[in-house]
Amino acid sequence: MTHDSMDQEPRNAFRPQPPSLRNKRVLVVEDDFFVAEETVRDFEDFGAEVVGPVSSLTLAFDVVLNGQAIDGAVLDINLLGERVFPLVDVLRRRGVPCVFATGYDRWTVPTDYQSVPLLQKPVVTAEVARALFG
Template sequence: MGQSTPIRRTGSEPLAGRSILIVEDEYFLADDLAGELKRRGADVIGPVSEVLEAQTILSSDQPIDAALLDINLRNEMIYPLARALRERDIRFAFTTGYVRTSIRSEFADVLLWEKPLDVPAVADGLAELLKGR
């Protein structure tokens, strides 16, 4: 059997050509998210599994349109990166095992998907988040 080929998307796809940073320390989940976003035409940055690595990417000249952030990466909280993204007006959403009430109140307005994730639904939500940008 041959290898499956990626789905080719047109410029009308909401994620086509968008640079999406994935910050997730669960390897298989990160891989699933990256695969789904790529199938929808996004340029995936990462996935990265450490806050420092994500901050280094953010500090570089690499364009980022949006980010998916796991809140807890190997016992390190993602909030400093979330603040930096907000300061740069980069949209982001949380993917986490935490419930909404355990998220810091300063991020109460941030879109949140609780694990286990419905990966296509996350991609759909991210596309909605980026509409009009």
């Protein structure tokens, strides 16, 4: 296979496929522009409708509290110096599954949030989707 023909492969041709994300609305909360854009692109490639991305806790609360339907949330733990845990509390009360996509280690997560799946960056979108939706 030549370099040119490799460039013509679909972006996700060699990535593991997630469970079906069709009709799933996924909230992406990430303060790194490039990580957020890649996450959005990957989830859209897999058929999800992405809510956001949002880059701050304040904006994330605005989205969640305005009544938008959300089926799952991908959350960075540290958003511009603020921890995302209060948002997790609200999402849990609404029955929305969450996944931490972060550079933090599991031991840095408070006990109340140890049950939230944690995937180390750089994450594989299919693994995030499986953690959210099985």
